Amino acid sequence: MKKTDVLVIGAGPSGTIAAAIIKKAGYDVKIVEKLNFPRFVIGESLLPRCMEALEEAGFMEAVKGQGFQEKFGAKFVRDNKDVCDFNFSEKHSGTYDWTWQVPRADFDKTLSDECEKMGIEVKYDTEVIDVNIKEDESSVTTVKYLDGSTEDIEARFIVDGSGFGRVIPRLFGLEKESNLPTRETLFTHYVDKNRDTVAQEPNRITIYVYNANTWVWCIPFSNGNTSLGFVGFPEFFSTLTGTPEEKMKFLINSQDELRERFGDCDMVFEPRVLKGWSATTEKFYGNGFVLTGNVTEFLDPMFSSGVTLASVSAQNAAHLVIKKLQGETIDWETDYMQPCMQGVNVFRTFVMGWYDGDLHTIFFSKNQNPEMRKQICSVLAGYVWDDSNPFVKNHTKQVRTLANFLRQTQPSLLPA
Ligand SMILES: Cc1cc2nc3c(=O)[nH]c(=O)nc-3n(C[C@H](O)[C@H](O)[C@H](O)COP(=O)(O)OP(=O)(O)OC[C@H]3O[C@@H](n4cnc5c(N)ncnc54)[C@H](O)[C@@H]3O)c2cc1C
Numbered sequence: 001m002k003k004t005d006v007l008v009i010g011a012g013p014s015g016t017i018a019a020a021i022i023k024k025a026g027y028d029v030k031i032v033e034k035l036n037f038p039r040f041v042i043g044e045s046l047l048p049r050c051m052e053a054l055e056e057a058g059f060m061e062a063v064k065g066q067g068f069q070e071k072f073g074a075k076f077v078r079d080n081k082d083v084c085d086f087n088f089s090e091k092h093s094g095t096y097d098w099t100w101q102v103p104r105a106d107f108d109k110t111l112s113d114e115c116e117k118m119g120i121e122v123k124y125d126t127e128v129i130d131v132n133i134k135e136d137e138s139s140v141t142t143v144k145y146l147d148g149s150t151e152d153i154e155a156r157f158i159v160d161g162s163g164f165g166r167v168i169p170r171l172f173g174l175e176k177e178s179n180l181p182t183r184e185t186l187f188t189h190y191v192d193k194n195r196d197t198v199a200q201e202p203n204r205i206t207i208y209v210y211n212a213n214t215w216v217w218c219i220p221f222s223n224g225n226t227s228l229g230f231v232g233f234p235e236f237f238s239t240l241t242g243t244p245e246e247k248m249k250f251l252i253n254s255q256d257e258l259r260e261r262f263g264d265c266d267m268v269f270e271p272r273v274l275k276g277w278s279a280t281t282e283k284f285y286g287n288g289f290v291l292t293g294n295v296t297e298f299l300d301p302m303f304s305s306g307v308t309l310a311s312v313s314a315q316n317a318a319h320l321v322i323k324k325l326q327g328e329t330i331d332w333e334t335d336y337m338q339p340c341m342q343g344v345n346v347f348r349t350f351v352m353g354w355y356d357g358d359l360h361t362i363f364f365s366k367n368q369n370p371e372m373r374k375q376i377c378s379v380l381a382g383y384v385w386d387d388s389n390p391f392v393k394n395h396t397k398q399v400r401t402l403a404n405f406l407r408q409t410q411p412s413l414l415p416a
Pocket of ligand 1: 033166167277310
């Protein structure tokens with residue numbers, strides 16, 4: 001039977017970052033990945049906080065070498081006239097004030113190639129189908145290859161970074177319903193030939209408000225393509241007719257700014273649909289394993305928090321796995337689950353605040369408090385563990401109070 005110190009399930013950002021940090025501490029690590037890379041995955045706009053994880057994993061130079069689109073901020077646009085543009089350099093705290101926008105197939109392949117260069121075995125086309133944890137917390141994981149044959153791998157510890165595959169939660173019955181309602185997206189990549197002429201800066205994500213419950217992401221890449229996706233309730237999409245391409249064209253043409261930019265552009269692939277992505281798990285750890293990234297909890301694409309939460313959870317998990325392998329006793333609840341939940345909960349407040357309108361009120365207010373802007377900017381940059389930031393420490397209260405204050409005291413300053 002094959003043996004390793006740590007078996008990592010999934011070669012996405014959370015799996016590769018955890019694997020690299022553990023490998024650098026001198027342990028034998030193997031990654032098993034269900035698909036062959038490069039593979040498409042959605043989640044293309046990063047946040048500055050994930051750069052610290054990429055750095056610790058030793059991936060920075062390789063990623064820089066790919067020439068991905070640099071991202072310096074996030075812009076929110078309503079009715080083509082209300083614009084709220086956050087530049088990460090104005091943020092309250094945190095190290096990085098830039099990051100990248102990446103076609104994930106290339107980005108994830110870069111990270112997994114770096115793992116291989118570090119001596120980590122990355123086995124593609126290898127699907128985990130069973131995990132058995134023994135009394136001493138070591139485990140036997142059964143993987144299945146493309147030809148249908150299976151093999152067992154013995155490990156001292158498992159990191160489950162299987163994303164929407166949710167391997168261990170599914171096998172161990174740990175899945176829990178999210179408190180967010182089901183939403184859907186229709187998205188594609190466009191050949192963005194009008195990018196320069198219609199003066200859209202490529203160096204930030206732009207979020208367009210389409211209607212009260214529907215929004216659009218616009219994420220330009222350095223290869224000249226731009227990712228565009230509509231997000232809303234399934235009922236909204238069910239009113240549209242035709243092929244995915246026809247639905248996308250209809251949506252683009254129904255909004256002036258999008259029509260001007262993308263109306264005559266080619267799509268790189270037929271628009272795809274995803275829905276019901278919000279998911280969570282009872283516990284992010286257990287005897288012999290830790291969950292990282294999307295397997296822990298995934299909220300919503302609004303605010304692009306996914307890869308950052310995945311990267312930071314992987315970083316934290318890796319530190320604890322190293323201590324565990326060194327024989328220390330780990331308080332997973334305090335040292336892992338709670339920090340993970342803090343990050344998730346700050347973003348949950350922002351996601352809910354966007355959908356209930358509080359953040360529309362705050363972002364599109366014409367009278368913004370400069371200090372609070374900086375604090376909000378830090379959250380948008382992914383620095384959601386800094387308790388010196390009131391929008392982190394008391395996130396729910398701050399967002400609600402500020403929105404109410406603006407509504408009550410300055411109605412004339414708010415856009416109609
Ligand atoms: C519509 C939408 C838009 C999004 N936009 C953004 C965005 O702009 N920015 C952002 O940061 N995030 C975004 N996200 C979230 C982002 O996609 C994820 O948070 C991120 O990919 C999580 O990384 P991960 O490493 O946890 O998982 P993944 O990147 O999903 O990697 C998991 C890997 O595990 C493999 N795997 C699965 N099952 C098995 C198995 N049984 N055996 C072996 N391997 C397995 C998979 O093949 C996959 O390669 C978006 C999500 C959605 C749904």
